[in-house]
Amino acid sequence: MEAGRIVTENILELRNVTTVFGSGVMENVANKDINLQLAAEPARIISIVGESGSGKTTVARTLLGLQHPTYGEALWRGKDIAKLGKHERSQYRKEVQAVFQDPYGIFNPFYKINHVFDMILSRFKLANGKNEQREKVEASLQAVGLRPADVLGRYPHQLSGGERQRVMLARAHLIRPKVIIADEAISMLDVAIRATVMNILLDFRDNDGISTLFITHDLSAAHYLGGDIMVMRKGEVVETGNVDDVLHNPQHAYTQLLLSSLPNPDPDERWQTDISQLAELERAAGVSDR
Ligand SMILES: Nc1ncnc2c1ncn2[C@@H]1O[C@H](COP(=O)(O)OP(=O)(O)OP(=O)(O)O)[C@@H](O)[C@H]1O
Ligand SMILES: [Mg+2]
Numbered sequence: 001m002e003a004g005r006i007v008t009e010n011i012l013e014l015r016n017v018t019t020v021f022g023s024g025v026m027e028n029v030a031n032k033d034i035n036l037q038l039a040a041e042p043a044r045i046i047s048i049v050g051e052s053g054s055g056k057t058t059v060a061r062t063l064l065g066l067q068h069p070t071y072g073e074a075l076w077r078g079k080d081i082a083k084l085g086k087h088e089r090s091q092y093r094k095e096v097q098a099v100f101q102d103p104y105g106i107f108n109p110f111y112k113i114n115h116v117f118d119m120i121l122s123r124f125k126l127a128n129g130k131n132e133q134r135e136k137v138e139a140s141l142q143a144v145g146l147r148p149a150d151v152l153g154r155y156p157h158q159l160s161g162g163e164r165q166r167v168m169l170a171r172a173h174l175i176r177p178k179v180i181i182a183d184e185a186i187s188m189l190d191v192a193i194r195a196t197v198m199n200i201l202l203d204f205r206d207n208d209g210i211s212t213l214f215i216t217h218d219l220s221a222a223h224y225l226g227g228d229i230m231v232m233r234k235g236e237v238v239e240t241g242n243v244d245d246v247l248h249n250p251q252h253a254y255t256q257l258l259l260s261s262l263p264n265p266d267p268d269e270r271w272q273t274d275i276s277q278l279a280e281l282e283r284a285a286g287v288s289d290r
Contacts (some may be wrong), residue, residue, distance in 0.1 A: 009077060011095065011178050011211070012063055013042040016072035019058050030058040031069070032235040032290035036106050040077075040178060043211045045201065047243065049258065050232030056215045059232075060183045063213065064098050094124055097177040101184040107156035114152050114214065116171050124175055127288075142202050143207075167199055176208065183215045196253035198224055219258060221282040223247055232254050 002163060019031040036059070048056045061067035062074045065081045074081045076092045084092055094227055100106070108115065117137045127133040128131065138148040143165040156164060165185065172180050180251065186194040188190050204210040214225055229243040231254065239252040250256045257274070 004236075009040050010037050010075070011077060012036070012038045012186075012213075013075040013078075014059070014062065014069075014072065015075065017059075017063065017069040017074060018061060018068060019055075027273055029060070029235045031055045032204050033072070034059060034237055036063075036230065037232055037285070038179065038211055040211070043178075043205045043209045045062050045205060045214055045225045045227035045249040046225070046230060047214045047216060047225060048230045048232060049216055049219055049222055050237055052217075053234075054232040055235040056232055057183055058235075059267065060098070060213065063179075063181055064096060065092070068264045078197060094211040095178040097172040097175055097180050099172055099180055099182045099185045101187055103182045105169075108274075109156055109199070112152070112165055113154055113156065113159070116167060117201060120171055126174065127287075136174060143173050143203065144170045145196060146170060162196070165193070165197060166200070167181065169197065169204075173204065173208065173210075177210060180204070180210055181215075182212055186221065187217065195224075196222065201225065215219045231258070 012263075014034050017031050017034040017272075018029065021028045021030055029174065032055075034055075036046075038044075048059060050056055051227050058067060062069060065074070065076075068074070068082045076088075076096065081092065084153075106280045116138075117133075119141075121137070121237065123132050125144075136153070141148045141151060145162065146166050150157065151163065159167065166187075168268040169180075182201070186197050189197065201214065202225065205212065211232065216222060216223070216254070226243055228241065229239075229246050230237050231239040231252065233254045239246055239250065239255045246255060247259065250259055
């Protein structure tokens with residue numbers, strides 16, 4: 001995707017991935033000949049947009065090793081994800097983290113929020129001793145704008161949806177992955193919290209070298225995050241490239257259609273208005289100084 005740059009090793013790559021569900025009349029080609037490359041460095045953001053059923057989640061699940069392609073290859077650092085040995089698999093799990101739409105489903109309601117972090121600390125052996133553990137957890141909570149004292153002793157249901165989403169981002173941050181795969185991670189959040197989460201992902205990119213694969217229905221979110229965009233339709237990638245180029249000069253009729261379905265067909269106008277409003281809301285809420 002980035003011509004002219006010396007390509008470092010790809011952390012994740014899809015090579016001609018085709019994924020078929022069912023057979024016969026029930027056959028459904030969820031992904032068709034998908035190619036994607038994410039270099040280990042520098043960190044960047046790739047958004048995947050497209051209508052419902054276009055195959056975005058299938059791409060995410062394939063990169064997370066939850067779905068194996070029917071044809072083609074899904075690679076982590078050049079190795080087939082389906083064939084990783086035990087040690088490699090645990091390294092891959094550390095480097096590629098998921099953040100989903102509704103984090104409530106993966107919190108255990110009977111455990112306090114601390115538990116989320118304790119599990120990660122022991123599983124990935126991230127710190128030596130209680131003090132270092134506490135410091136690291138607090139730093140990750142602060143990185144997502146949460147006050148440790150407000151969050152740690154509470155149960156999942158005692159947090160708002162936006163707070164739970166940020167706890168999941170703090171959890172991901174604690175692991176210091178190379179890539180976060182965020183599938184509709186902001187869809188359920190209100191506008192101000194959406195901006196907060198997107199700013200967190202931009203900070204992760206700039207401060208921690210963490211890339212994000214960001215799946216969304218929202219073209220304005222893809223535009224705000226910058227980087228690259230992949231437009232999917234019916235299992236295929238119809239257009240890909242720098243998000244500014246693609247959205248300002250869409251080549252494919254489907255991308256043009258997606259853009260024209262926005263309330264205001266002039267992307268800049270709508271986005272700038274929205275985003276300055278978002279920034280204002282955020283400042284008012286004291287959650288960002290952007
Ligand atoms: N496990 C499965 N078994 C059968 N069909 C599936 C399975 N997972 C996905 N599909 C089908 O594959 C296609 C792509 O689904 P996918 O979830 O990747 O779309 P999506 O772009 O994420 O959609 P949305 O925006 O609604 O989340 C759909 O037609 C879906 O019904
Ligand atoms: Mg989906």
